[in-house]
Amino acid sequence: xxxxxxxxxxxxxxxxxxxxxxxxxxxxxxxxxxxxxxxxxxxxxxxxxxxxxxxxxxxxxxxxxxxxxxxxxxxxxxxxxxxxxxxxxxxxxxxxxxxxxxxxxxxxxxxxxxxxxxxxxxxxxxxxxxxxxxxxxxxxxxxxxxxxxxxxxxxxxxxxxxxxxxxxxxxxxxxxxxxxxxxxxxxxxxxxxxxxxxxxxxxxxxxxxxxx
Amino acid sequence: xxxxxxxxxxxxxxxxxxxxxxxxxxxxxxxxxxxxxxxxxxxxxxxxxxxxxxxxxxxxxxxxxxxxxxxxxxxxxxxxxxxxxxxxxxxxxxxxxxxxxxxxxxxxxxxxxxxxxxxxxxxxxxxxxxxxxxxxxxxxxxxxxxxxxxxxxxxxxxxxxxxxxxxxxxxxxxxxxxxxxxxxxxxxxxxxxxxxxxxxxxxxxxxxxxxxxxxxxxxxxxxxxxxxxxxxxxxxxxxxxxxxxxxxxxxxxxxxxxxxxxxxxxxxxxxxxxxxxxxxxxxxxxxxxxxxxxxxxxxxxxxxxxxxxxxxxxxxxxxxxxxxxxxxxxxxxxxxxxxxxxxxxxxxxxxxxxxxxxxxxxxxxxxxxxxxxxxxxxxxxxxxxxxxxxxxxxxxxxxxxxxxxxxxxxxxxxxxxxxxxxxxxxxxxxxxxxxxxxxxxxxxxxxxxxxxxxxxxxxxxxxxxxxxxxxxxxxx
Numbered sequence: 001x002x003x004x005x006x007x008x009x010x011x012x013x014x015x016x017x018x019x020x021x022x023x024x025x026x027x028x029x030x031x032x033x034x035x036x037x038x039x040x041x042x043x044x045x046x047x048x049x050x051x052x053x054x055x056x057x058x059x060x061x062x063x064x065x066x067x068x069x070x071x072x073x074x075x076x077x078x079x080x081x082x083x084x085x086x087x088x089x090x091x092x093x094x095x096x097x098x099x100x101x102x103x104x105x106x107x108x109x110x111x112x113x114x115x116x117x118x119x120x121x122x123x124x125x126x127x128x129x130x131x132x133x134x135x136x137x138x139x140x141x142x143x144x145x146x147x148x149x150x151x152x153x154x155x156x157x158x159x160x161x162x163x164x165x166x167x168x169x170x171x172x173x174x175x176x177x178x179x180x181x182x183x184x185x186x187x188x189x190x191x192x193x194x195x196x197x198x199x200x201x202x203x204x205x206x207x208x209x210x211x212x
Numbered sequence: 213x214x215x216x217x218x219x220x221x222x223x224x225x226x227x228x229x230x231x232x233x234x235x236x237x238x239x240x241x242x243x244x245x246x247x248x249x250x251x252x253x254x255x256x257x258x259x260x261x262x263x264x265x266x267x268x269x270x271x272x273x274x275x276x277x278x279x280x281x282x283x284x285x286x287x288x289x290x291x292x293x294x295x296x297x298x299x300x301x302x303x304x305x306x307x308x309x310x311x312x313x314x315x316x317x318x319x320x321x322x323x324x325x326x327x328x329x330x331x332x333x334x335x336x337x338x339x340x341x342x343x344x345x346x347x348x349x350x351x352x353x354x355x356x357x358x359x360x361x362x363x364x365x366x367x368x369x370x371x372x373x374x375x376x377x378x379x380x381x382x383x384x385x386x387x388x389x390x391x392x393x394x395x396x397x398x399x400x401x402x403x404x405x406x407x408x409x410x411x412x413x414x415x416x417x418x419x420x421x422x423x424x425x426x427x428x429x430x431x432x433x434x435x436x437x438x439x440x441x442x443x444x445x446x447x448x449x450x451x452x453x454x455x456x457x458x459x460x461x462x463x464x465x466x467x468x469x470x471x472x473x474x475x476x477x478x479x480x481x482x483x484x485x486x487x488x489x490x491x492x493x494x495x496x497x498x499x500x501x502x503x504x505x506x507x508x509x510x511x512x513x514x515x516x517x518x519x520x521x522x523x524x525x526x527x528x529x530x531x532x533x534x535x536x537x538x539x540x541x542x543x544x545x546x547x548x549x550x551x552x553x554x555x556x557x558x559x560x561x562x563x564x565x566x567x568x569x570x571x572x573x574x575x576x577x578x579x580x581x582x583x584x585x586x587x588x589x590x591x592x593x594x595x596x597x598x599x600x601x602x603x604x605x606x607x608x609x610x611x612x613x614x615x616x617x618x619x620x621x622x623x624x625x626x627x628x629x630x631x632x633x634x635x636x637x638x639x640x641x642x643x644x645x646x647x648x649x650x651x652x653x654x655x656x657x658x659x660x661x662x663x664x665x666x667x668x669x670x671x672x673x674x675x676x677x678x679x680x681x682x683x684x685x686x687x688x
Binding site: 015212 | 412415489
């Protein structure tokens with residue numbers, strides 16, 4: 001399937017906050033209550049439409065534990081968007097946001113759009129972090145903010161799509177250099193005449209359907 | 213995708229496509245490719261080790277007599293599930309290979325007491341810490357009911373009670389109990405790290421192998437056992453603590469051994485052996501070894517992965533850290549795990565390698581040469597799991613060459629999960645390993661065979677050896 005743009009995302013945050021579940025809900029529209037813990041880096045993709053244009057989101061889901069950071073950090077580099085996730089029922093995942101943010105800012109390109117996500121709104125009765133606190137943190141650090149539930153799918157689409165909209169706007173404003181793939185943005189095959197690595201004519205199909 | 217699945221190894225020539233690179237002028241590649249093809253046609257897998265075979269390994273005192281053959285048998289065919297627990301107690305260090313039957317009886321009783329003392333110690337450390345959350349740290353957060361105590365959950369007839377039958381045994385037991393207390397009291401720990409570890413463990417236990425009967429369901433008692441073992445390990449290994457993935461290693465040991473205490477000690481032995489792999493530098497190091505090996509064995513594929521932006525090979529990380537657990541079904545995964553743990557090929561070739569080097573050193577000294585040590589990556593660091601990883605990549609290299617970027621490579625690798633034939637890939641990995649060894653030996657002999665004065669030969673021999681080493685130490 002062809003696309004106008006490809007955006008690379010990275011999902012980061014403490015272990016067990018629901019990063020992989022958010023991705024699965026977004027790509028497969030299903031919730032898996034018991035999800036194998038992520039070792040290293042995993043990957044998902046989905047096509048969305050913004051402003052009538054097909055945009056492919058390529059999403060890198062990372063392991064949350066500290067010891068894996070030496071591996072996952074290299075994925076910050078080429079990302080246009082980041083979803084920074086915490087669990088609204090666990091305050092420690094909220095207090096760790098500062099470290100995550102520092103890490104992300106240090107290893108990514110400066111224009112990366114960061115969406116702060118307070119996940120697990122379905123567990124309202126166990127809420128430990130107020131929505132206002134999330135909003136305040138986002139405001140203070142210049143992030144977009146949403147609360148989601150990977151279980152009920154509430155706001156999941158919006159979180160991924162709003163991040164894409166923000167990136168798209170930045171492209172329109174000329175903030176992103178779209179010819180530099182290190183920014184996490186790629187122009188689709190019908191917009192760029194050739195690709196250095198792929199046999200001609202097969203890239204669209206390859207990117208959509210995988211390689212094997 | 214799985215076209216190699218039903219073929220028997222001896223008829224499988226698929227590694228010949230390594231020669232694909234000939235056209236691009238990688239002559240080195242073609243030689244190793246030829247060697248691999250030759251090895252594949254000559255090697256084969258055997259039947260699993262049975263109880264009868266295993267019993268034959270012991271002398272009248274119950275001492276294991278031929279470690280080398282045992283390792284070889286495990287390597288060649290794995291272990292029959294029926295005798296697996298008995299074999300694993302040796303393979304994963306619960307019993308020393310040289311122990312007698314009588315010694316093992318005492319050792320087992322001692323293991324029970326020590327484990328119990330360690331478990332009690334972290335619980336009392338937390339209880340006395342004054343932390344308001346101590347209670348939820350001692351007992352799992354997800355334990356809704358109080359039915360979660362795991363003491364003696366999966367312990368068969370305890371070797372401790374067996375020992376307590378006689379008055380002499382009782383005395384011995386008393387002494388062992390004191391020793392166990394002292395042992396537990398001596399272990400170092402870090403309270404904050406311990407609390408941190410418990411929080412992560414409590415996140416991970418409820419999502420460990422839930423699809424397997426052994427761990428199925430909420431408040432399954434095995435979850436509490438899994439937790440207690442992980443916490444006990446993490447508490448007294450402050451340098452490594454708990455790292456994600458350890459749960460996957462332990463769950464497998466619990467299922468096979470079906471004993472909390474034995475699983476704890478086998479797990480501890482295993483992780484202590486490879487603990488570096490579970491800390492950040494170790495992970496980076498392991499992947500860098502894999503890169504070096506792939507670069508040597510299939511430089512063309514390695515370079516292509518570089519073009520795709522994945523020459524860091526992070527997509528193989530899960531394979532290595534979990535011993536390929538998630539790439540195979542339970543039985544095949546367990547079999548591969550024990551085969552990797554037999555370390556037969558590495559130990560075998562290491563012996564040969566050491567001999568070879570010693571001889572060369574001796575010759576060199578006799579010629580009056582001056583020795584200096586070189587900081588090298590010796591071949592012994594290329595463990596067999598790295599060869600399995602390289603073999604999987606080489607086996608699917610045509611698909612990998614069709615990938616266009618990092619995402620497609622990850623997708624390609626994800627699709628291999630549950631689609632690899634374990635015997636087929638073991639055959640190929642062994643062939644790759646042996647070809648690699650033959651190639652290394654060949655490289656040395658080529659130089660030594662040159663007609664020249666003895667001194668000149670030795671000098672050149674050393675130069676080449678240095679070059680080989682230099683190549684191995686090169687990081688990309």
